[in-house]
Amino acid sequence: MNRLFAKLPISEIASVERGKFSARPRNDPRYFGGDIPFLQTGDIARAGRFIVGWDQTLNAQGLAVSRLFPRGTIFMSIAANVGDVAISTFDAACPDSVVAVIPRNGADAEWLFQILRHCKDGLSSLATQNAQANLSLEKITPFRVPVPPLPEQCKIAEILRTWDEAIEKLEALRAAKRDRLTGLTQKLLGIGGAFPDRWKQRPLSAISTRVRRQNGGGDHPVMTISAKSGFRLQSEKFSRDMAGSSVDRYIVLHEGEFAYNKGNSLTAPYGCIFPLDRPTALVPFVYFCFALKADLSREFFAHLFAAGALNHQLSRLINSGVRNDGLLNLNPEDFFGCKVPVPPADEQSAIASTLTTAKQEIGLLETEIETLTRQKRGLMQKLLTGEWRVAV
Known part of the structure; x- marks a missing residue:
């Protein structure tokens, strides 16, 4: 050694x-x-x-x-x-x-x-x-x-610089693809609630059914929604299960159904909407949950909501800011009265496919960046301590 x-x-x-x-x-x-x-x-x-x-x-x-x-x-x-x-x-x-x-x-x-x-x-x-x-x-x-001799300092720096440059190139590519996704989203879905004129707009209540099914004691994971990452296990977000005895009041959500978290945050000042991506989950009863009608593309509407399509309407509906519990003052009737565009089914499918592919490309890059970063961290531990020595 x-x-x-x-x-x-x-x-x-x-x-x-x-x-x-x-x-x-x-x-x-x-x-x-x-x-x-x-x-x-x-x-x-x-x-x-x-x-x-x-x-x-x-x-x-x-x-x-x-x-x-x-x-x-x-x-x-x-x-x-x-x-x-x-x-x-x-x-x-x-x-x-x-x-x-x-x-x-x-x-x-x-x-x-x-x-x-x-x-x-x-x-x-x-x-x-x-x-x-x-x-x-x-x-x-x-x-x-730990301080190595100068020749080894220079060699170690050179090796780690190579890894940094590889990660930086991937990060630059990710940034470019994120910009492309933003451009595609604006082109395909509109900007600031200004949807293409050819699309009919209907109240959310007309294209969905509100979900309020109570927890019947089944084995469902308790989840919450993060504006940045969507559904997360509540125990992961808060380092412990915070549901306690109130879990009986939680809503049972099924895969593909949507939930609106009306919590205010810097990332999502008007709350956020995500579809559930697992078989079932328990979500807080303060969420507004709904299932789209069968002939609509969940994938399309997931992209639409992620783009903040309701923000313009919500900004006019929310009353007097944020409550003491951090939730926006918004009642269910106003939320489900928000109008959403409903393009033809084939257009929903084509838009969803394009945006999903763009997001998947970003996801692959993020995985590669995480892998390289983790590998570099291990390499730093070996090289900077002297556990591995470099030839100079």
């Missing part, structure tokens, strides 16, 4: 400097709007290896109360998304919620980035947990990381 690399404090391989912005109030507009990138924790979270964009800039007055770091600096978030790292491709300033990490004593910059990324969990575990997590400079600099 190979001897593992010796561990050294981060302070011996890098200088770590906290960002700065001493103006008060922090949102004083006199300091912003220039041409100097002012990186925030969110810019780092959205980046891959490299930061290529930013949301905020400083002017000369703002820079005077901040600090500028050179292109190639590794920026680390020490608040909110603690431990996230990315390399800047430009000179940039940052506030004190971000630290700048610059290699020293001959350390390779790309290897340093990889080891910091690998140690994210260890670093974030040191953060204080107040209103929001925060990692101090005093805890970063003594943190010990």
